[in-house]
Amino acid sequence: MLLSTWAVIVVLIALTALYVAAEFAAVSVRRDKIRQKAEQGDVRAVRLLPVLDDSRLLDRYIAGCQVGITLTSLILGAFAQATLAVELRPLFERWGGLQGAAAQSTSTAVVLVVLTTLQMVLSELVPKSLALQMPTQTALWTVRPMRWSLFLFSGFIKVLNGFALLILRMLGAPQAGHRHIHSPQEIDLLIAESRDGGLLEPDEHRRLRRALQLGVRPARHLMVPRGQMAAVEIESRPAEVLRWVADTPFTRLPVYRGEIDNIIGTLHTKDLVLRYLEDGDRATIESVMRPALIVHESVTADRLLSLMRERGNRQAIVADEFGGVSGLVTLTDVLTEVMGDVADEFQLREPTPERLQDGRVRLPGGLRLDEVESWIGVLWKGEADTVGGRVTEELGHLPAAGERVVIDGVEIEVESVVNRAVASVLAAPRAPAGAGSGEGV
Incomplete structure (x- = not known):
């Protein structure tokens, strides 16, 4: 029994x-x-x-x-x-x-x-x-x-x-059924678990995380700053523009009238070449100018991609809250955010962080604050978006080469300044970084 x-x-x-x-x-x-x-x-x-x-x-x-x-x-x-x-x-x-x-x-x-x-x-x-x-x-x-x-x-x-x-x-509760739905934060955790389990390589994990962040990454984090923009004045002579373009890697240029804040269109260099071959010196910038896409600097990267696709533009002018030009963002800038450096042989590569033999780290002034922690062991926070902006914020004035400042226990020396903006700094990490590549994600 x-x-x-x-x-x-x-x-x-x-x-x-x-x-x-x-x-x-x-x-x-x-x-x-x-x-x-x-x-x-x-x-x-x-x-x-x-x-x-x-x-x-x-x-x-x-x-x-x-x-x-x-x-x-x-x-x-x-x-x-x-x-x-x-x-x-x-x-x-x-x-x-x-x-x-x-x-x-x-x-x-x-x-x-x-x-x-x-x-x-x-x-x-x-x-x-x-x-x-x-x-x-x-x-x-x-x-x-x-x-x-x-x-x-x-x-x-x-x-x-x-x-x-x-x-x-x-x-009064919603009658939602069982569905396989995950928030971006949950997806991020799933991706991290897949990496820890060996299913994703570090580069794959980094790209997936960056792709998830496109929904919160504003255009101002991706743009080329106003001071580094290349643009042409609408009254410029086509021959002069073509000679200048021949020495640059750019194929699309903003067109302004009078001053850079007054962007009125964009110029595709191929259009200008074809028109110049037909009309010679009678060709004008205005005759081949295309409409410009202008977005606010708070527009997220995924929304920016949608606007580019809808308007057929590969670049957009980024404007601040007062209507002034903050910078320029291109399709390549957005892809670089996800894929890493995708520059071709005609484009200059952006400077990247570099470890020096004396233990310090050379950080580009344009490096975003969320990418700094893996290099110096500290997560910087502040109103600024970049290393150069954070250093300027801490100093309280426009910095000069050789100036030193301590931010959250990290000793910083301004290495170079270009056009009144910090181009690079030398930082002494608070603690030794890991043995990895150190690239932020």
């Missing part, structure tokens, strides 16, 4: 584990993996894919798992109390010296503790871990028994879901 009792208990524990594994697998499995299996002809994947694609079906699937878990747990407790506890009662009377009700209560308590422990380990923790570690395999293994269970529990599921929806309406 005792052997058959334990056989029933093992079956009930196994059923509970099945429903737990099915539930965790259904909410953690990737739809693209199941879709790939379905395209390869896996019948189980074909049956599971519609459930994952429809939030209502997924709700019903999860409800079936929860009904199964509840029923098997209740049946297990009632069965064990009615059989195992009764069968163990004589042992407590014989060996424990207990009488009647005391022996029965002790037997029931011991059975409850043992079965609860077994159920937590074998029916909860183990299947949950397996489902989270192998969601695709677990979801496929459990789909067939879950189809049978959904058929058996259909009445329970309708009644319970009906009560649940009624309570949600009374509480």
Whole structure:
């Protein structure tokens, strides 16, 4: 009798584990993996894919798992109390010296503790871990028994879901189903876990993180500052512009009238060359000028990409809150933010941080503050966006080469200044940096 009792208990524990594994697998499995299996002809994947694609079906699937878990747990407790506890009662009377009700209560308590422990380990923790570690395999293994269970529990599921929806309406809560939706922060954590698990190389992890940040990265963080912009005046002679363009890597240039704050269009050098070949000195900048895309400096990078695609522009003028020109941002600048340096052989490479033999680090003045920490061991914060701006902010005046300042315990020496802006500084890191490349992400 005792052997058959334990056989029933093992079956009930196994059923509970099945429903737990099915539930965790259904909410953690990737739809693209199941879709790939379905395209390869896996019948189980074909049956599971519609459930994952429809939030209502997924709700019903999860409800079936929860009904199964509840029923098997209740049946297990009632069965064990009615059989195992009764069968163990004589042992407590014989060996424990207990009488009647005391022996029965002790037997029931011991059975409850043992079965609860077994159920937590074998029916909860183990299947949950397996489902989270192998969601695709677990979801496929459990789909067939879950189809049978959904058929058996259909009445329970309708009644319970009906009560649940009624309570949600009374509480004014949204009736959102189970869906595989992740916030950018959660996606960032998933990417970091994939890197830590060896599925992503450091460069791949860096590019994915930067791509996620396009939604919060403003145009002013990507732009070429106004002082470094190359632009042409609308009244310039085409021959002079062509000679000047021949010595530069630029193919698109802003066009202004009178002063740089009055941008009125953009010039594609190919258009100017073709017009000059046709009309010679009669050609004008205005005749080949195209409309300029002007955006506020707070526009995010992803929105900027959308505007460029809609307007057919590959560059945009960045304006400040007063309408003045802050700088220029190109499609290459946005791609560089994600991919790293994508400059071609005709473009000058941007300066990058460099470790010196004396232990100090040479930091470009235009380096963003969020990229500094990995080089100096300190996360700088302030109103400024760049290293040069932070140094100027700390000094309180326009810096000169050779000036020194300490920012958050890091000794800084201004190495060079170009057009009144800090071009580079030498920093003594607070603590030795790691052995990696040191490039910020």
